[in-house]
Amino acid sequence: MPLDIDKLYLQVQEMASAIPASAARAQLAEAQRRLRQADADKLRKKLDEREKGKPKIPWLVAEPVDTLSAILPAPPPPADFSVAAADGSTIPPDRHSEVRFYVINVGQTILTYGSSPGAVLGASGDLYHTEEELFFDAGNKHIPIEGRRLGIRMSVEEMDGLLDAGCKAPSPAIAICDGSLILWQLQSKDEDQDFCTHYLERFLHALGAFRNMGIPVVSYISYPGSGEVANSLRLLLCDDTNRRCQDCPQDTSDQRLCRYIGGLRDRHLFQGLLNPGERSDILISQSQILEKYGDHKIQFFYTDVGGEIARVEAPSWVMGDREMLDLVHSVIYDQCQRSSQYPPYPPALIEAHEQAVISTGERQMVENLVEQVLAAQGHDYVRSAKDRSKRSRGV
Amino acid sequence: MVDANSDRIGEIIETESTRFVAESLTLHRPPELGSLVYVESDGVCLYGAVCYGTTASPDPGRRAVRRSTEGVYDEAIYREHPQLQHTLRTEFAARLVGWSTDERIRHYLPPQPPALHYSVRRCTQAQVIAFTEGLTYLRLLLNADEIAPEQLLAAHIRSAYGARGQDTDWLARAAREVASLFKSDYERLMTVLYGIEPAN
Numbered sequence: 001m002p003l004d005i006d007k008l009y010l011q012v013q014e015m016a017s018a019i020p021a022s023a024a025r026a027q028l029a030e031a032q033r034r035l036r037q038a039d040a041d042k043l044r045k046k047l048d049e050r051e052k053g054k055p056k057i058p059w060l061v062a063e064p065v066d067t068l069s070a071i072l073p074a075p076p077p078p079a080d081f082s083v084a085a086a087d088g089s090t091i092p093p094d095r096h097s098e099v100r101f102y103v104i105n106v107g108q109t110i111l112t113y114g115s116s117p118g119a120v121l122g123a124s125g126d127l128y129h130t131e132e133e134l135f136f137d138a139g140n141k142h143i144p145i146e147g148r149r150l151g152i153r154m155s156v157e158e159m160d161g162l163l164d165a166g167c168k169a170p171s172p173a174i175a176i177c178d179g180s181l182i183l184w185q186l187q188s189k190d191e192d193q194d195f196c197t198h199y200l201e202r203f204l205h206a207l208g209a210f211r212n213m214g215i216p217v218v219s220y221i222s223y224p225g226s227g228e229v230a231n232s233l234r235l236l237l238c239d240d241t242n243r244r245c246q247d248c249p250q251d252t253s254d255q256r257l258c259r260y261i262g263g264l265r266d267r268h269l270f271q272g273l274l275n276p277g278e279r280s281d282i283l284i285s286q287s288q289i290l291e292k293y294g295d296h297k298i299q300f301f302y303t304d305v306g307g308e309i310a311r312v313e314a315p316s317w318v319m320g321d322r323e324m325l326d327l328v329h330s331v332i333y334d335q336c337q338r339s340s341q342y343p344p345y346p347p348a349l350i351e352a353h354e355q356a357v358i359s360t361g362e363r364q365m366v367e368n369l370v371e372q373v374l375a376a377q378g379h380d381y382v383r384s385a386k387d388r389s390k391r392s393r394g395v
Numbered sequence: 396m397v398d399a400n401s402d403r404i405g406e407i408i409e410t411e412s413t414r415f416v417a418e419s420l421t422l423h424r425p426p427e428l429g430s431l432v433y434v435e436s437d438g439v440c441l442y443g444a445v446c447y448g449t450t451a452s453p454d455p456g457r458r459a460v461r462r463s464t465e466g467v468y469d470e471a472i473y474r475e476h477p478q479l480q481h482t483l484r485t486e487f488a489a490r491l492v493g494w495s496t497d498e499r500i501r502h503y504l505p506p507q508p509p510a511l512h513y514s515v516r517r518c519t520q521a522q523v524i525a526f527t528e529g530l531t532y533l534r535l536l537l538n539a540d541e542i543a544p545e546q547l548l549a550a551h552i553r554s555a556y557g558a559r560g561q562d563t564d565w566l567a568r569a570a571r572e573v574a575s576l577f578k579s580d581y582e583r584l585m586t587v588l589y590g591i592e593p594a595n
Contacts, residue, residue: 351478
């Protein structure tokens with residue numbers, strides 16, 4: 001056992017003692033108080049000024065559609081409604097194997113509540129192995145679909161799977177997926193632009209189909225790590241006398257509060273500010289990739305689902321439609337109340353994940369199947385020496 | 396759901412020379428403990444006595460958790476959490492007790508276990524009467540390890556006695572057969588006899 005647990009134990013103790021304790025609670029309360037009093041017009045004006053030449057904001061900020069401070073209770077869900085959900089899982093290409101392929105499995109769920117309760121659970125898995133499937137623009141650029149690109153492809157397949165489930169869900173329905181609707185991975189300057197355009201178009205096409213059917217599509221982020229609202233609050237606190245944050249002397253109490261908020265996530269600000277069921281106002285994400293989203297610009301709100309602050313993202317046509325927004329808000333809180341775990345998590349997403357997940361045993365079965373079929377057709381199935389050394393460890 | 400035109404109650408998901416396990420077609424409703432079921436394959440009819448029933452998640456990593464709230468309990472839980480109809484499974488096991496081809500019934504283990512994925516059906520009253528005419532198969536139930544063999548014997552005899560229209564002559568014959576099986580173990584014998592007493 002080469003990992004020195006005794007040494008790690010001391011480092012874990014150091015890490016734990018470095019977590020700020022009660023002294024920070026007063027600062028958090030002050031930050032929350034300032035958020036409740038936040039002037040959205042002032043924020044918009046500041047954002048506008050920064051756009052026009054003043055020092056650029058070095059972080060991603062949330063722009064309020066209406067206010068930054070409103071707190072809204074969850075309306076009751078309709079008597080009858082359904083929830084469609086999808087989640088995905090992959091077996092990535094194996095570089096230790098002679099044959100190249102990958103598997104994407106998309107799990108789907110439709111849960112129907114009310115007078116005719118019901119459930120449809122299922123999964124659809126495909127093995128991709130042709131040149132056209134393994135490489136983007138196989139004849140020309142020959143860009144391998146692996147790593148981050150495979151993740152993007154899976155997100156698109158998940159969205160198609162969600163659309164398929166959403167079509168079959170009895171109305172009124174919401175469609176929900178896990179994670180973010182903002183494909184920020186496509187922002188990378190290193191990524192091929194044709195690849196980005198191709199998969200973003202497919203993703204946006206699915207969002208468009210949801211819009212045509214009048215089904216609100218949302219994503220749910222548990223334990224969100226984003227800090228856009230915190231950053232907006234920092235911008236409001238800033239007296240704009242210093243051109244860059246690095247030059248800020250942090251003399252005033254607002255400057256010190258700004259520095260403190262810089263270490264917070266949005267979930268810290270809303271924890272305790274929102275009561276179970278309540279949500280924040282609608283906020284506009286300023287992720288660069290959204291410039292390419294056309295009519296489907298992603299907006300979000302935070303909500304206390306009863307034990308956790310979750311972030312819910314949806315296109316602007318969902319958030320801007322009061323009926324759809326209320327349906328989303330009420331159904332998400334209702335889902336979390338039906339959850340059997342604490343903190344809660346929507347059962348539709350749990351079941352979609354259970355359908356999607358490819359277990360270690362199933363991964364082994366796929367490998368065995370490939371080996372058997374190749375052998376039956378007279379092909380050798382040779383794996384790398386490094387891989388073999390890991391599988392049969394000699395002493 | 397069970398087809399109205401079919402008497403199928405389950406599908407075999409584990410099979411051995413002495414027993415099989417089937418997934419019930421209806422949640423929470425395995426066939427009664429001790430009742431006779433049968434499986435047909437290749438012109439052979441194999442009989443089993445139901446020796447165990449259970450409802451749980453088929454995934455060993457997912458345990459059932461409490462779902463009830465103040466206003467939602469028992470049947471209402473299944474209305475409020477419709478996915479449970481799909482994420483829970485009812486299974487039952489049966490001990491093989493004999494087999495038949497055409498009209499001839501054998502009260503010993505079949506040469507082959509029943510085929511995996513084949514249908515399990517509830518025995519008709521006529522089948523129960525015909526099969527339980529001979530009683531030597533009762534000793535096969537002594538090998539049960541799912542529940543105490545005396546309890547399985549008693550449950551099976553009660554079930555067959557009911558199917559035979561409270562045939563007291565048959566019950567007396569069954570009791571004598573049990574007595575011969577437990578002739579050297581008074582306590583176990585009495586456990587079975589108390590269990591099949593018609594007044595109980």
